Amino acid sequence: MPRTTTLECPGCPSLRALTFDALGLIKVIEAKVSQGGAPRVVERWGELDSSKCVLAASINDRKDDPLLAVARKTGMIEVLSAINGDIRFTVSNANEDGPRPEDDAVVGLHLFAGQKLELTSRSCTLLTCTTKGNTSMRSIEVTDSPAGSASIGSSNTWSVCSSGNILCSKVDGSEKCAIFGGKGVEMNMWDLDNCTKIWAAKSPPKNSLDIFTPTWFTSSTFLSKDDHRKIVAGTNSHQVRLYDISAQRRPVISFDFRETPIKSVTEDLDGYTVYVGNGSGDLASFDMRTGKLLGCFLGKCSGSIRSIARHPELPVIASCGLDSYLRLWDIKTRQLLSAVFLKQHLTNVVFDSNFADGEVKPSVAADLPLNADQIANETEIRDEEETLPVKRKKASKEDERRKKKKATKENERNKVKEASKENNGSEKKASKENEGSKKLKSKKSKRSKCEIHDES
Amino acid sequence: MGYKRKKSESELEPEIENDRKKPMMRKEEKEKEILPSTIKNKEKRSEVHAKLKHQKKLEKRKKAKARDAAEKRALELGEEPPPKMVPRTIENTREFDETVCKPDDEELFAGNDADEFGAILKRERTPKVLITTCRFNSSRGPAFISELLSVIPNAHYYKRGTYDLKKIVEYANNKDFTSLIVVHTNRREPDALLIIGLPEGPTAHFKLSKLVLRKDIKNHGNPTNHKPELVLNNFTTRLGHRIGRLIQSLFPQDPNFRGRRVVTFHNQRDFIFFRHHRYIFDSKESKQTDSKGKEAKDAKGEKASQERVITRLQECGPRFTLKLTSLQHGTFDSKGGEFEWVHKPEMDTSRRRFFL
Numbered sequence: 001m002p003r004t005t006t007l008e009c010p011g012c013p014s015l016r017a018l019t020f021d022a023l024g025l026i027k028v029i030e031a032k033v034s035q036g037g038a039p040r041v042v043e044r045w046g047e048l049d050s051s052k053c054v055l056a057a058s059i060n061d062r063k064d065d066p067l068l069a070v071a072r073k074t075g076m077i078e079v080l081s082a083i084n085g086d087i088r089f090t091v092s093n094a095n096e097d098g099p100r101p102e103d104d105a106v107v108g109l110h111l112f113a114g115q116k117l118e119l120t121s122r123s124c125t126l127l128t129c130t131t132k133g134n135t136s137m138r139s140i141e142v143t144d145s146p147a148g149s150a151s152i153g154s155s156n157t158w159s160v161c162s163s164g165n166i167l168c169s170k171v172d173g174s175e176k177c178a179i180f181g182g183k184g185v186e187m188n189m190w191d192l193d194n195c196t197k198i199w200a201a202k203s204p205p206k207n208s209l210d211i212f213t214p215t216w217f218t219s220s221t222f223l224s225k226d227d228h229r230k231i232v233a234g235t236n237s238h239q240v241r242l243y244d245i246s247a248q249r250r251p252v253i254s255f256d257f258r259e260t261p262i263k264s265v266t267e268d269l270d271g272y273t274v275y276v277g278n279g280s281g282d283l284a285s286f287d288m289r290t291g292k293l294l295g296c297f298l299g300k301c302s303g304s305i306r307s308i309a310r311h312p313e314l315p316v317i318a319s320c321g322l323d324s325y326l327r328l329w330d331i332k333t334r335q336l337l338s339a340v341f342l343k344q345h346l347t348n349v350v351f352d353s354n355f356a357d358g359e360v361k362p363s364v365a366a367d368l369p370l371n372a373d374q375i376a377n378e379t380e381i382r383d384e385e386e387t388l389p390v391k392r393k394k395a396s397k398e399d400e401r402r403k404k405k406k407a408t409k410e411n412e413r414n415k416v417k418e419a420s421k422e423n424n425g426s427e428k429k430a431s432k433e434n435e436g437s438k439k440l441k442s443k444k445s446k447r448s449k450c451e452i453h454d455e456s
Numbered sequence: 457m458g459y460k461r462k463k464s465e466s467e468l469e470p471e472i473e474n475d476r477k478k479p480m481m482r483k484e485e486k487e488k489e490i491l492p493s494t495i496k497n498k499e500k501r502s503e504v505h506a507k508l509k510h511q512k513k514l515e516k517r518k519k520a521k522a523r524d525a526a527e528k529r530a531l532e533l534g535e536e537p538p539p540k541m542v543p544r545t546i547e548n549t550r551e552f553d554e555t556v557c558k559p560d561d562e563e564l565f566a567g568n569d570a571d572e573f574g575a576i577l578k579r580e581r582t583p584k585v586l587i588t589t590c591r592f593n594s595s596r597g598p599a600f601i602s603e604l605l606s607v608i609p610n611a612h613y614y615k616r617g618t619y620d621l622k623k624i625v626e627y628a629n630n631k632d633f634t635s636l637i638v639v640h641t642n643r644r645e646p647d648a649l650l651i652i653g654l655p656e657g658p659t660a661h662f663k664l665s666k667l668v669l670r671k672d673i674k675n676h677g678n679p680t681n682h683k684p685e686l687v688l689n690n691f692t693t694r695l696g697h698r699i700g701r702l703i704q705s706l707f708p709q710d711p712n713f714r715g716r717r718v719v720t721f722h723n724q725r726d727f728i729f730f731r732h733h734r735y736i737f738d739s740k741e742s743k744q745t746d747s748k749g750k751e752a753k754d755a756k757g758e759k760a761s762q763e764r765v766i767t768r769l770q771e772c773g774p775r776f777t778l779k780l781t782s783l784q785h786g787t788f789d790s791k792g793g794e795f796e797w798v799h800k801p802e803m804d805t806s807r808r809r810f811f812l
Binding site: 022023025048049050216236237259260261263279280281298300302303304322323324341343344345 | 555561562564694785792799800
């Protein structure tokens with residue numbers, strides 16, 4: 001008999017991710033719970049041209065008209081709609097007298113979410129940073145002409161470093177500061193409104209053997225969205241460092257992770273966990289308050305992890321890299337939810353959080369018509385869940401029931417339970433009935449009371 | 457005391473068989489089901505095991521004879537013979553791999569155009585290979601390298617000295633080499649091969665084993681200077697395709713077919729077998745006449761009733777196997793390198809899963 005260990009990949013929750021690869025393509029991957037939670041490539045934007053390799057990407061994830069900014073190797077920065085890939089406008093990052101874009105590649109890109117200036121809603125602000133340190137912040141107004149040209153409103157350009165190459169940059173949650181670091185460039189933080197450097201790091205002292213490792217930061221991020229004072233940076237010599245601006249210039253905590261350069265660092269929403277990916281495909285999560293390794297994500301990733309993205313709502317992270325796979329992981333169990341093969345070396349991944357699959361997230365609602373909608377949707381959800389493996393059903397059911405417990409309206413509770421009772425009656429699967437019976441046993445007494453209320 | 461009883465039972469068996477069949481049949485069946493591994497007595501156990509094996513052999517022979525007879529009968533009668541059974545092999549039952557290259561994949565073609573070997577494979581640059589070793593001496597290393605120099609046209613050997621590999625990459629780039637091969641030695645035997653594409657190509661690290669030099673091959677031939685034909689077998693997945701292109705970029709793209717020299721890289725179960733042959737086509741007449749025409753190329757004879765063209769091979773050059781351990785993006789950089797593919801033990805979940 002073939003000796004195999006099969007790892008069943010549970011499906012992912014409904015989500016939508018966009019990946020960017022070395023041939024300049026943007027692929028949209030969607031996973032729907034209704035289709036078994038297996039993510040598939042639904043769209044592919046861009047032409048196959050390796051000179052248009054995507055170097056950096058940033059998404060402005062707002063509800064109406066989400067925008068996506070993409071920086072390519074040719075020096076062009078395109079802003080597209082995140083829903084259908086239409087190019088809104090293209091801006092060239094090259095200066096007339098500066099170095100050619102092929103020599104001075106774009107390293108960091110950020111599309112500002114908030115409105116910087118009192119302009120109409122058809123403007124957006126971009127921050128770009130190149131390897132030689134030329135950083136510019138432009139605000140661009142989109143005109144109505146069909147060619148999609150844009151007029152550059154105001155732009156600020158300044159140089160972040162005098163020597164060395166910038167390899168990583170990040171803008172913080174409040175969009176007032178940005179950090180830059182690279183080869184031969186210590187981490188430094190700039191204030192974006194005034195374009196001044198407010199803090200620079202100092203390298204740790206020589207170690208006990210008097211060996212001084214040269215500065216080489218390969219990835220960096222802010223530890224929390226609200227606090228711009230704590231920074232996590234990964235180096236080429238497989239070290240992860242935590243800096244605190246308000247404390248000191250040397251790193252507060254510094255620890256090693258495996259043996260290849262740290263290629264990407266991403267923070268979690270809780271403000272103290274970071275996800276670290278290195279050059280040989282190891283992905284791990286660390287608690288930055290203590291510097292302790294929480295665990296590694298095991299999932300046969302054999303290529304360098306270039307980018308990690310954390311979903312803004314669901315407990316899912318996506319990692320993509322040089323092995324051409326996009327992998328989706330569950331945060332709490334560190335289990336691989338699924339992997340999608342995408343054929344090229346991937347450079348970036350972002351999540352689009354406004355993706356709804358017809359699932360209504362149970363929210364505290366007051367109106368009766370809304371209740372009816374909710375019931376209808378929830379029955380749909382139950383039916384859809386039949387196709388998923390058992391593990392997933394139990395987890396999601398538990399979540400839904402917990403959410404229902406938290407809902408304060410009694411009417412809702414009654415109606416939901418009635419719906420669940422109907423469902424249980426109609427379903428034939430034994431597992432569901434068992435589940436139902438287990439969970440409803442504790443609520444039987446309550447339910448009966450509620451029903452009496454209703455009937456009366 | 458169980459074994460004694462079984463012994464006596466088996467002795468009694470043939471006598472009692474004839475008298476009472478039905479209850480005895482049940483007992484026989486019970487005895488047939490006794491596994492030899494449950495019998496504690498070694499002599500008895502080996503006796504039962506030998507008996508079982510002999511029975512199985514007889515059954516197998518009977519089946520084969522029946523099959524042959526059925527086929528012969530069908531051929532005589534002019535009907536179709538029963539279909540030949542295909543044995544189940546590991547290659548047949550290989551796990552489904554979604555990274556296998558499909559023939560109509562435009563992203564694959566675009567990737568090929570854009571990748572590091574595109575220039576060489578489109579004949580814009582001619583391959584020029586630099587071969588060197590690691591810093592330690594080895595007994596078979598120099599012989600292996602001299603054979604490699606004869607296999608790969610336009611290859612040059614430079615002694616290693618004490619240069620850093622990164623410096624060597626720089627020197628090679630300055631002198632317009634297209635690839636760098638480093639033969640690494642362990643315990644005085646060559647055991648790893650590093651193939652670095654230049655100027656910024658990927659670095660493939662292979663484990664080298666089962667090296668047989670030319671002098672150790674019986675009836676070996678001597679290679680000529682003609683440009684060899686290259687045969688790359690079974691590189692199906694995307695990773696395999698990339699490695700295939702890396703190997704292809706070592707050799708010139710215009711083979712000289714008249715030189716009848718072929719170099720084969722055959723991939724099977726993630727092991728790449730390297731062979732170097734000289735070949736010749738012969739047209740073999742029917743078995744009775746046995747006339748061999750010399751140099752009858754492409755004579756796929758349909759004229760005579762039993763004329764076949766066969767290829768005769770003469771092996772020359774070394775014979776070795778390679779196994780990919782890692783593929784690094786960019787030139788060799790042990791500390792700062794990022795990997796496109798690295799073998800991790802957690803990937804070996806199945807005996808039927810291969811990566812190349």
